[in-house]
Amino acid sequence: MENGKTLKEIGWNFDNSYARLPESFFKSVNPTHVRSPKLIFLNDQLATIMGLSFQELKSEEGVEFLAGNRIPEGAAPLAQAYAGHQFGNFTMLGDGRAVLLAEQITPEDERFDIQLKGSGRTPYSRGGDGRASLGPMLREYIISEAMYALGIPTNRSLAVVTTGEAVIRETELPGAILTRVADSHLRVGTFQYVAKWGKGKDLETLADYTINRHFPDVETSETRYLSLLQEVIKRQAELIAKWQLVGFIHGVMNTDNMAISGETIDYGPCAFMNSYNPATVFSSIDRQGRYAYGNQPPIGGWNLARFAETLLPLLHEDSEKAVKIAQAEISNYMELYRSHWLAGMRSKLGIFNEETDDESLINDLLVMMEKYQSDYTNTFRALTFDKPADFVLFGTPEFAKWKEVWQSRLERQEESRASSHRLMQRSNPAVIPRNHRVEEALEAAVENEDYSVMEKLLEVLSSPYDHSLEQEDYCTPPPESSQPYQTFCGT
Numbered sequence: 001m002e003n004g005k006t007l008k009e010i011g012w013n014f015d016n017s018y019a020r021l022p023e024s025f026f027k028s029v030n031p032t033h034v035r036s037p038k039l040i041f042l043n044d045q046l047a048t049i050m051g052l053s054f055q056e057l058k059s060e061e062g063v064e065f066l067a068g069n070r071i072p073e074g075a076a077p078l079a080q081a082y083a084g085h086q087f088g089n090f091t092m093l094g095d096g097r098a099v100l101l102a103e104q105i106t107p108e109d110e111r112f113d114i115q116l117k118g119s120g121r122t123p124y125s126r127g128g129d130g131r132a133s134l135g136p137m138l139r140e141y142i143i144s145e146a147m148y149a150l151g152i153p154t155n156r157s158l159a160v161v162t163t164g165e166a167v168i169r170e171t172e173l174p175g176a177i178l179t180r181v182a183d184s185h186l187r188v189g190t191f192q193y194v195a196k197w198g199k200g201k202d203l204e205t206l207a208d209y210t211i212n213r214h215f216p217d218v219e220t221s222e223t224r225y226l227s228l229l230q231e232v233i234k235r236q237a238e239l240i241a242k243w244q245l246v247g248f249i250h251g252v253m254n255t256d257n258m259a260i261s262g263e264t265i266d267y268g269p270c271a272f273m274n275s276y277n278p279a280t281v282f283s284s285i286d287r288q289g290r291y292a293y294g295n296q297p298p299i300g301g302w303n304l305a306r307f308a309e310t311l312l313p314l315l316h317e318d319s320e321k322a323v324k325i326a327q328a329e330i331s332n333y334m335e336l337y338r339s340h341w342l343a344g345m346r347s348k349l350g351i352f353n354e355e356t357d358d359e360s361l362i363n364d365l366l367v368m369m370e371k372y373q374s375d376y377t378n379t380f381r382a383l384t385f386d387k388p389a390d391f392v393l394f395g396t397p398e399f400a401k402w403k404e405v406w407q408s409r410l411e412r413q414e415e416s417r418a419s420s421h422r423l424m425q426r427s428n429p430a431v432i433p434r435n436h437r438v439e440e441a442l443e444a445a446v447e448n449e450d451y452s453v454m455e456k457l458l459e460v461l462s463s464p465y466d467h468s469l470e471q472e473d474y475c476t477p478p479p480e481s482s483q484p485y486q487t488f489c490g491t
């Protein structure tokens with residue numbers, strides 16, 4: 001690199017495996033130059049994990065990298081091709097406002113995609129401007145980092161820079177670029193694209209690449225494509241159970257937004273549920289409630305069925321047999337999901353072992369929570385600390401009865417009350433990114449360039465299971481409002 005930081009100073013250590021895949025899988029494209037980049041947030045902890053020097057990334061030249069104005073030596077910027085079912089309709093998509101800058105190999109020898117989101121037009125931009133505005137990029141930063149701290153697989157956020165340029169939405173908004181770090185950006189939609197438009201051995205190439213990158217244990221197996229399907233199903237069942245357990249609503253579970261790695265990806269109109277109601281939807285565009293909280297598990301199954309369809313030619317040469325194999329795997333998904341969810345719910349109630357009536361114990365509680373509109377997170381918090389606070393639910397005879405059954409259930413297990421309490425503490429977060437807290441942080445940042453509110457929020461969200469006094473202020477649900485909270489796609 002002429003007159004600049006050396007690779008070693010920043011810590012770049014690239015190996016761009018995706019760029020070595022067939023040409024039709026992507027288009028090489030550089031980020032578009034922006035006028036005056038300014039660093040807003042840098043994730044020091046993540047930079048360190050990545051083997052990158054956060055001091056150097058904060059320098060003028062480091063920020064030029066994060067804005068896409070300079071391309072580090074050895075990077076191979078590209079936009080990935082993918083398709084997807086959006087609200088059930090199949091369409092060609094691709095990275096319309098993002099570029100995969102490079103794959104970083106960390107000091108621990110892990111491989112991460114470094115992607116710039118909001119970095120300008122690409123051949124897949126269709127009518128879009130390829131840009132992102134500051135609010136949604138900060139929102140992704142907050143929620144993805146909160147998910148990480150909650151212990152939920154997710155892509156992460158390394159940095160947000162503003163571009164010094166306005167983006168035109170309903171009004172003019174400050175433009176921004178998010179640096180996103182992911183195990184990979186392979187999606188169900190990547191397989192859909194290759195299955196539909198790939199040539200020759202493309203599908204096999206993509207499947208082999210995916211196995212090598214994410215499931216190396218099955219690489220030498222003769223039935224490795226079946227194992228690929230099984231592994232992807234397993235990870236999604238586990239991921240979606242984790243979402244349900246914390247009340248996370250993704251908002252736009254299109255097949256292009258489902259990562260093969262099993263990470264949560266594409267934080268658009270997502271939000272956390274307050275009072276428990278399976279019909280909860282926040283996204284303004286989800287008018288039918290397709291992606292409502294309670295629909296997430298079956299929609300996961302629907303998306304996985306689309307994934308299985310793409311693999312049919314690799315599962316068996318006889319297409320009828322291939323369909324049978326795929327169907328058998330897909331029908332396992334709901335059961336797998338249910339067992340993860342049940343295990344997680346048992347932990348949330350301090351239960352270590354299994355009894356057949358556990359599911360009805362859990363469901364009885366959820367039915368009451370829905371009836372009395374109990375705050376999802378705070379109900380479990382109150383149960384953890386045996387402080388049934390001021391919810392309507394806790395004053396009802398129904399609850400008193402349920403509590404007796406629960407208490408005798410706890411009596412029947414070997415573990416002490418103290419270990420039950422500890423299990424509940426680490427299974428029930430005190431803080432989640434409450435919508436009103438997120439909005440408050442974004443407003444201060446975007447309207448007043450005051451980032452202190454977001455900094456404080458990030459700090460609180462970084463240890464959700466601490467149950468500390470400082471967190472109390474962040475535990476309150478939003479005040480009742482006449483307008484339901486709505487989220488918008490991150491444009």
Ligand code: AMP
Nearest residue numbers: 093094095096097125128129130131266
């Ligand atoms: P998303 O709703 O974020 O999953 O995006 C759906 C598709 O629209 C993806 O192909 C994106 O790359 C593309 N897209 C979203 N916003 C823009 C934009 N401002 N410019 C170009 N493409 C976009």
Ligand code: MG
Nearest residue numbers: 254256257266
């Ligand atoms: Mg997307």
